[in-house]
Amino acid sequence: MTERFNASELLAVIAARQLRDDTTVFAGVGVPLLAAALAKRRHAPRLTMVIEGGIIGPEIAPGRLPVSTNEMRAGHRATMLPGITDAFLFAQRGFVDVGFMGGAQIDQYGNINTSVLGADYWHPKVRLPGTGGANDIASLCREVIIVTAHEKRRFVERVDFVTSPSWVRGDGSRRAAGLLFGGVSRVVTTLGILGFDPDSKRMRIEATHPGVSTDTVRQNTGFALLEAPRIETTEPPSDEELEMLRALDPERRFLG
Amino acid sequence: MGDPHLNPAEYDFIAARRRVEAKAKSAAEKLTSLEDAVGRVKDGDQIGVGGCLFSRTPLALMREILRQRRRGLTLARNLTCNEGELFMAAGAVSRVTTAWMSIGLPWGVSKILRHYVETGAVALEEWSHLALGLRFRAGAMGVPFLPALTMLGSDLVGVGGLKTVQDPYTGETVAAVPALFPDVALLHVHRADRFGNCQIDGYPHMDADIARAATTVLVSTEEIISEEETRRYPDRTVVPGFLVDALVHVPFGSFPHECYGLYEADYDHFAEYCAAIDRSGPAAVGDYLERYVYGPPTWSDYLDLFGGERMALQAKRAKELTR
Numbered sequence: 047m048t049e050r051f052n053a054s055e056l057l058a059v060i061a062a063r064q065l066r067d068d069t070t071v072f073a074g075v076g077v078p079l080l081a082a083a084l085a086k087r088r089h090a091p092r093l094t095m096v097i098e099g100g101i102i103g104p105e106i107a108p109g110r111l112p113v114s115t116n117e118m119r120a121g122h123r124a125t126m127l128p129g130i131t132d133a134f135l136f137a138q139r140g141f142v143d144v145g146f147m148g149g150a151q152i153d154q155y156g157n158i159n160t161s162v163l164g165a166d167y168w169h170p171k172v173r174l175p176g177t178g179g180a181n182d183i184a185s186l187c188r189e190v191i192i193v194t195a196h197e198k199r200r201f202v203e204r205v206d207f208v209t210s211p212s213w214v215r216g217d218g219s220r221r222a223a224g225l226l227f228g229g230v231s232r233v234v235t236t237l238g239i240l241g242f243d244p245d246s247k248r249m250r251i252e253a254t255h256p257g258v259s260t261d262t263v264r265q266n267t268g269f270a271l272l273e274a275p276r277i278e279t280t281e282p283p284s285d286e287e288l289e290m291l292r293a294l295d296p297e298r299r300f301l302g
Numbered sequence: 303m304g305d306p307h308l309n310p311a312e313y314d315f316i317a318a319r320r321r322v323e324a325k326a327k328s329a330a331e332k333l334t335s336l337e338d339a340v341g342r343v344k345d346g347d348q349i350g351v352g353g354c355l356f357s358r359t360p361l362a363l364m365r366e367i368l369r370q371r372r373r374g375l376t377l378a379r380n381l382t383c384n385e386g387e388l389f390m391a392a393g394a395v396s397r398v399t400t401a402w403m404s405i406g407l408p409w410g411v412s413k414i415l416r417h418y419v420e421t422g423a424v425a426l427e428e429w430s431h432l433a434l435g436l437r438f439r440a441g442a443m444g445v446p447f448l449p450a451l452t453m454l455g456s457d458l459v460g461v462g463g464l465k466t467v468q469d470p471y472t473g474e475t476v477a478a479v480p481a482l483f484p485d486v487a488l489l490h491v492h493r494a495d496r497f498g499n500c501q502i503d504g505y506p507h508m509d510a511d512i513a514r515a516a517t518t519v520l521v522s523t524e525e526i527i528s529e530e531e532t533r534r535y536p537d538r539t540v541v542p543g544f545l546v547d548a549l550v551h552v553p554f555g556s557f558p559h560e561c562y563g564l565y566e567a568d569y570d571h572f573a574e575y576c577a578a579i580d581r582s583g584p585a586a587v588g589d590y591l592e593r594y595v596y597g598p599p600t601w602s603d604y605l606d607l608f609g610g611e612r613m614a615l616q617a618k619r620a621k622e623l624t625r
Contacts, residue, residue: 101505113406118563118566122623129510134432161458170420172416173415179401181431181453209456224475299408
């Protein structure tokens with residue numbers, strides 16, 4: 047990685063590129079929301095953001111990034127405030143193309159844990175804040191993209207607790223659990239882009255960032271990664287992307 | 303405490319219906335004091351809390367519950383902020399039903415949440431954001447459950463005891479999200495007339511569903527409007543007066559949390575609160591309770607601790623943010 051940008055900037059730019067114009071995205075606060083806002087400003091002007099505080103179509107104002115999904119900044123110039131339950135019901139109905147979220151602990155099938163560390167839910171070693179809307183985003187959006195720092199302690203073979211299910215235990219287990227739609231398609235990390243083998247649904251390397259080897263990706267992952275037939279190298283963030291991104295967060299609230 | 307089984311009283315739609323049938327649904331005046339309103343809360347009650355995280359939290363009502371030293375309560379709220387920490391530290395709550403608890407991303411994982419849940423003193427029953435919203439909505443509709451496509455395939459299923467049901471039409475398996483009928487709903491709204499007809503600006507959150515699902519509804523309001531004003535804009539009423547048992551006029555009734563368009567949350571206050579916890583651990587919340595909850599006799603005395611200047615600044619910021 048060069049010194050032109052930091053890890054959060056890299057994540058936000060690469061994540062933004064995953065979003066297409068004329069789509070809808072359910073975005074969590076922090077880097078996912080920044081990435082969605084960047085995509086809307088740069089290449090996807092007809093992208094509509096949905097925020098779990100019950101907000102549709104906000105225009106995130108530069109320097110006014112929300113710190114929660116329920117505070118006033120999150121609804122800046124929104125087109126509708128339907129309430130929390132109804133915002134999620136748009137996703138259940140199939141109106142949300144992409145769910146964009148972070149993750150505390152993620153396993154080889156893309157399942158996420160943001161609830162507890164330790165074996166016993168009721169007597170946890172570490173109590174984490176919980177799902178919030180992550181479980182619903184993972185269950186209901188047409189496709190989910192996870193955006194996270196790539197660290198060995200985050201990428202574990204089995205999560206202690208499945209808060210937000212992706213491919214569950216692989217091999218049709220998502221469908222069998224009653225999750226008829228969606229699933230995690232990509233994991234955008236500070237080292238590259240991971241996807242899933244179409245059959246086994248195990249995580250695989252699909253792209254690495256410039257200067258990152260697949261060995262480095264493996265060394266920072268707590269389970270065996272598969273590889274896509276062809277591994278791409280991502281384009282580094284352009285000056286234009288970085289400039290637009292930095293303008294959105296001049297206080298460096300989420301860009302660090 | 304902490305057993306992963308549904309409490310039948312939470313979803314017993316027949317009993318919940320009987321309770322509503324049996325209560326007075328009066329169009330009388332509902333205005334009263336915080337002390338009188340909160341006198342309706344009993345030890346062991348299941349309390350549905352309106353607002354979400356640090357938005358429109360009914361803090362004046364909640365502070366009064368702590369002052370009346372209620373015990374063994376369950377709090378149900380989608381995103382639980384530091385009001386949940388105050389209830390834990392006061393020994394008022396034995397279970398919190400929520401999708402997420404901490405103050406917010408910039409303040410990190412709540413150390414108070416960790417302390418009380420990791421030691422087993424308080425059970426945290428976790429539902430997904432939508433599932434908990436649908437629990438209130440099922441309650442509002444008076445039905446025992448709602449079919450949904452969420453929360454399946456996750457370990458959350460075993461926590462709250464979610465069951466599935468086979469769709470009688472397509473044969474697919476769907477979640478049967480159980481109703482939650484709280485004993486008491488606590489709401490803070492922008493304005494109400496003295497009969498309890500309530501209006502909310504900005505984010506509606508789940509307040510309207512929580513009010514319909516509960517047996518007893520206690521409301522605090524920033525402003526009292528005339529009956530004529532209600533009748534001129536009836537489309538703005540989100541909770542009708544006949545649902546409301548007690549109404550209290552409490553300007554800045556969510557402070558230091560936000561009220562959409564009226565005042566912004568006081569992030570500096572959150573930072574001071576967290577810094578005190580970093581310094582002295584859970585005992586800091588005990589000190590906070592003495593200073594902000596048990597000490598000042600009235601809500602106005604409580605607001606004096608923040609000062610008019612601070613509140614005027616937060617009000618100005620809210621206007622800028624919603625312009």
